[in-house]
Amino acid sequence: MSADIINELYRICEERKTADPHASYVAGLYAKGTDHILKKIGEEATELVISGKAGSRDEIIHETADLWFHSLVLLAYKGIDSDSVMSELKRRFGQSGLEEKALRQQQ
Numbered sequence: 001m002s003a004d005i006i007n008e009l010y011r012i013c014e015e016r017k018t019a020d021p022h023a024s025y026v027a028g029l030y031a032k033g034t035d036h037i038l039k040k041i042g043e044e045a046t047e048l049v050i051s052g053k054a055g056s057r058d059e060i061i062h063e064t065a066d067l068w069f070h071s072l073v074l075l076a077y078k079g080i081d082s083d084s085v086m087s088e089l090k091r092r093f094g095q096s097g098l099e100e101k102a103l104r105q106q107q
Helices: 002-018 025-032 035-056 057-077 082-091 097-106
Strands: none
Touching: 002 025, 002 057, 002 082, 025 035, 025 057, 035 057, 057 082
16 A cells, blocks of 8 residues: 555656646646755755654654655656665665665775
């Protein structure tokens, strides 16, 4: 179920590439370009940090959903499908985070 909603949101983000920026929030983000999308992700990440420190459970859930959504907007904008991220997570599954980080630093 979780991957299904991520894939569906990604599909919608892809569709919004051809939408009117005045009629679609996502198309509006695309029209403003990478820097604007990244700024929005930064804002959402900051809001999640703040809610994680002092917010309620519901606030944390809300801010996490915002961050994930805007990350999907970036992925679609850059032509990176959500399955690529899922594959990367699957590759890392069962591996120590310390091992994975050390391997990335060797590359």
